[in-house]
Amino acid sequence: MTGITLQNISKRFKTETAVDDVSLAIQDGEFVVILGASGSGKSTILRIIAGLEVQTSGHVYIGDMLVDDYEPRDRNLAMVFQSYALYPHLSAYENIAFGLRVRRVPREDDPERLRRFSRDEIDTKVRSAGQMLGIGGMLEKRPAELSGGQRQRVALARAIVRDPEAFLLDEPLSNLDAKIRSNARIELKRLHARLRQTFVFVTHDQTEAMTLGDRLAILNHGRLLQCDSPDRVLSHPANQYVASFVGSPEMVFLEGNVEPAGTGYTFVKEPVRIPVRGVPRMGPVTVGVRPWDVRVERSSSPSAVPARVTGVERLGSSDQLFLELGAPSSPTVAPTLPPLPVRAVVRSYDFNVGDGVFVSFDADRALFFDAEGARLDSMSVATRLL
Amino acid sequence: MKPRRRRRWARLAKRVASHVILIGACAFALFPIYFIVVTSLSTLPIAGITAHVLVPSPSTITTASYGTVLYHLSPNFLTLLTNSLIFSGSSAAIGLALAAFTGFALSKFNFPGRRTFVYFILLISLFPGVLLVIPFYFMFSSLGLIDTYLGLIIPYSAGAVVFSGILVKNYMDSIPDDIEEAALVDGLSRTQAFFRVLIPLCYPVLGLAAFLAFIGPYTDFALAHVFITSNNLWTLALGIYNINSTDQGAQNYGLVTAFAVVMSLPIVVFYMVFQRYIIGGLTLGAVRG
Numbered sequence: 001m002t003g004i005t006l007q008n009i010s011k012r013f014k015t016e017t018a019v020d021d022v023s024l025a026i027q028d029g030e031f032v033v034i035l036g037a038s039g040s041g042k043s044t045i046l047r048i049i050a051g052l053e054v055q056t057s058g059h060v061y062i063g064d065m066l067v068d069d070y071e072p073r074d075r076n077l078a079m080v081f082q083s084y085a086l087y088p089h090l091s092a093y094e095n096i097a098f099g100l101r102v103r104r105v106p107r108e109d110d111p112e113r114l115r116r117f118s119r120d121e122i123d124t125k126v127r128s129a130g131q132m133l134g135i136g137g138m139l140e141k142r143p144a145e146l147s148g149g150q151r152q153r154v155a156l157a158r159a160i161v162r163d164p165e166a167f168l169l170d171e172p173l174s175n176l177d178a179k180i181r182s183n184a185r186i187e188l189k190r191l192h193a194r195l196r197q198t199f200v201f202v203t204h205d206q207t208e209a210m211t212l213g214d215r216l217a218i219l220n221h222g223r224l225l226q227c228d229s230p231d232r233v234l235s236h237p238a239n240q241y242v243a244s245f246v247g248s249p250e251m252v253f254l255e256g257n258v259e260p261a262g263t264g265y266t267f268v269k270e271p272v273r274i275p276v277r278g279v280p281r282m283g284p285v286t287v288g289v290r291p292w293d294v295r296v297e298r299s300s301s302p303s304a305v306p307a308r309v310t311g312v313e314r315l316g317s318s319d320q321l322f323l324e325l326g327a328p329s330s331p332t333v334a335p336t337l338p339p340l341p342v343r344a345v346v347r348s349y350d351f352n353v354g355d356g357v358f359v360s361f362d363a364d365r366a367l368f369f370d371a372e373g374a375r376l377d378s379m380s381v382a383t384r385l386l
Numbered sequence: 387m388k389p390r391r392r393r394r395w396a397r398l399a400k401r402v403a404s405h406v407i408l409i410g411a412c413a414f415a416l417f418p419i420y421f422i423v424v425t426s427l428s429t430l431p432i433a434g435i436t437a438h439v440l441v442p443s444p445s446t447i448t449t450a451s452y453g454t455v456l457y458h459l460s461p462n463f464l465t466l467l468t469n470s471l472i473f474s475g476s477s478a479a480i481g482l483a484l485a486a487f488t489g490f491a492l493s494k495f496n497f498p499g500r501r502t503f504v505y506f507i508l509l510i511s512l513f514p515g516v517l518l519v520i521p522f523y524f525m526f527s528s529l530g531l532i533d534t535y536l537g538l539i540i541p542y543s544a545g546a547v548v549f550s551g552i553l554v555k556n557y558m559d560s561i562p563d564d565i566e567e568a569a570l571v572d573g574l575s576r577t578q579a580f581f582r583v584l585i586p587l588c589y590p591v592l593g594l595a596a597f598l599a600f601i602g603p604y605t606d607f608a609l610a611h612v613f614i615t616s617n618n619l620w621t622l623a624l625g626i627y628n629i630n631s632t633d634q635g636a637q638n639y640g641l642v643t644a645f646a647v648v649m650s651l652p653i654v655v656f657y658m659v660f661q662r663y664i665i666g667g668l669t670l671g672a673v674r675g
């Protein structure tokens with residue numbers, strides 16, 4: 001049980017920079033999810049922690065031990081690979097026992113000297129890990145004879161028996177089909193609660209990240225953009241990339257301008273107008289609103305904009321509406337502006353394609369970004385006060 | 387109804403045709419072996435393609451040639467066999483060990499000039515071995531290795547490494563790096579991971595490589611003929627060649643063919659034992675190029 005610290009880690013392959021100056025302190029017992037699109041350097045970071053890849057610069061600490069020069073086997077970490085990387089020639093039992101057979105531990109009577117685990121010790125450990133993961137009955141099978149879900153458990157069991165300093169998991173759920181996957185997610189979370197060990201989990205699936213992580217570390221092009229709790233990442237994304245990457249369905253962005261209006265300022269993107277307070281940034285600004293903060297109503301209200309429903313996506317417990325703002329609520333009226341596409345999440349079956357509606361924004365929760373995508377912290381929406 | 391029936395006929399015709407072709411190919415490949423076996427069992431001093439030889443009757447079958455081959459040759463058959471097994475066995479063992487390491491290095495390590503080296507090896511393997519006999523002779527005689535076991539084992543194993551090294555490399559390329567890395571994280575050193583994970587996974591290709599590394603020296607004549615002068619180091623290949631020069635062997639195809647049959651037995655046994663691996667290695671090699 002130990003924390004892991006990355007200090008200014010960079011990794012360059014010939015021409016491209018896979019990891020760019022990443023610093024991250026993972027606490028003892030924490031479940032940290034490294035989240036990023038494909039090619040953002042997630043696996044590379046995990047491999048650097050494991051010692052399978054050597055960083056170009058920076059330092060890795062396990063606990064307070066500097067491990068830059070340690071071979072993978074001396075780091076005592078456990079890793080679950082996306083492919084599971086089970087040994088195809090060995091039974092599930094032998095796969096799990098493999099690490100124990102080569103491992104040496106201090107002797108009880110003389111801690112200066114090392115000994116190997118006895119057969120019985122190995123057997124006990126393997127069987128209890130198998131039991132914990134519900135694969136006790138299939139330990140004699142070879143990996144080829146196991147289903148994807150079972151393989152994944154064998155890989156987890158192989159990690160658990162070794163009682164490592166920390167667990168590194170590289171998209172371990174991505175090869176499972178949707179149903180097993182959500183189960184596996186819950187089991188993994190439970191396992192973490194039970195083991196209370198440090199987990200570093202890599203994924204490109206933001207739902208997975210949100211449900212699993214104590215903290216999310218969001219990567220883009222090898223850079224660490226933000227590392228915060230799921231709630232915080234959702235409500236206070238560091239920039240527009242994080243805002244769009246996290247949260248499903250994706251955030252709605254409106255690119256417009258901040259203009260003086262009366263005594264204050266207003267964000268304008270015709271036909272939408274949102275009053276602004278704080279220290280406004282003039283000129284081009286992007287407003288981001290979560291689709292569930294977009295209100296859709298049948299009847300008009302002040303500040304609501306007429307719109308038409310152009311598409312409905314059934315999400316299960318809710319619907320995502322595709323809307324065109326400014327589209328006249330009645331087809332007979334000629335449009336004055338090109339319609340502005342927006343999305344909203346509403347209760348299932350409330351609206352249908354073609355409905356004329358009125359849209360307003362839960363402006364309290366809107367976020368502002370500058371032209372480069374950085375969040376404008378000092379700006380907020382002036383709600384109804386003006 | 388009609389199209390379906392037509393399709394069934396087409397399938398049947400295809401099946402018959404493929405069987406006919408395969409049986410024909412089989413007969414073509416097996417006929418020489420059959421011919422050698424029946425000749426070795428005939429009494430004719432000089433064989434000819436006669437019905438008499440091709441379709442033997444119980445009254446004409448004799449195992450006399452086998453008796454001569456096994457008991458009345460000089461040097462005797464057992465010496466020849468022992469020598470052949472020593473040459474082939476040790477060359478296969480050494481060649482295989484080196485090929486495993488070569489394949490491992492070429493497949494799993496990144497070092498400058500790796501690709502060039504692979505191409506270089508492929509280029510070398512294009513040269514027919516016979517070309518090397520003369521230069522090898524001068525080299526080895528100046529080293530005092532002519533007419534010794536070592537003098538043949540060295541070039542034989544070297545030949546095996548060149549070919550099998552590439553074979554093993556190609557096979558190891560198909561084993562995902564993940565698996566080796568899992569072993570490293572599991573607490574193994576690179577060497578341990580090689581012996582405990584990669585080698586067991588490579589059994590099929592190693593079986594094939596061993597078979598090829600064994601057959602090469604076992605059937606080699608050119609190099610052995612030049613390098614070996616003493617009778618007591620003769621191999622089977624030299625023995626069969628020299629039957630002709632003995633009194634009872636001159637032009638006696640019964641003897642030569644009986645010798646050939648006995649000589650091929652160890653290879654057949656070898657193949658039977660490792661068949662599972664060899665076929666696996668062949669097909670995998672074929673699929674992965």
Ligand SMILES: Nc1ncnc2c1ncn2[C@@H]1O[C@H](COP(=O)(O)OP(=O)(O)OP(=O)(O)O)[C@@H](O)[C@H]1O
Nearest residue numbers: 013016018036037038039040041042043044045204
């Ligand atoms: N061994 C390597 N040699 C050269 N480039 C590499 C190597 N490994 C990774 N890269 C590059 O580094 C970048 C990051 O790769 P990495 O595997 O860490 O991405 P990832 O975030 O894990 O992506 P994915 O979600 O697809 O697994 C990629 O652009 C990749 O091409």
Ligand SMILES: [Mg+2]
Nearest residue numbers: 042043044170
């Ligand atoms: Mg990856």
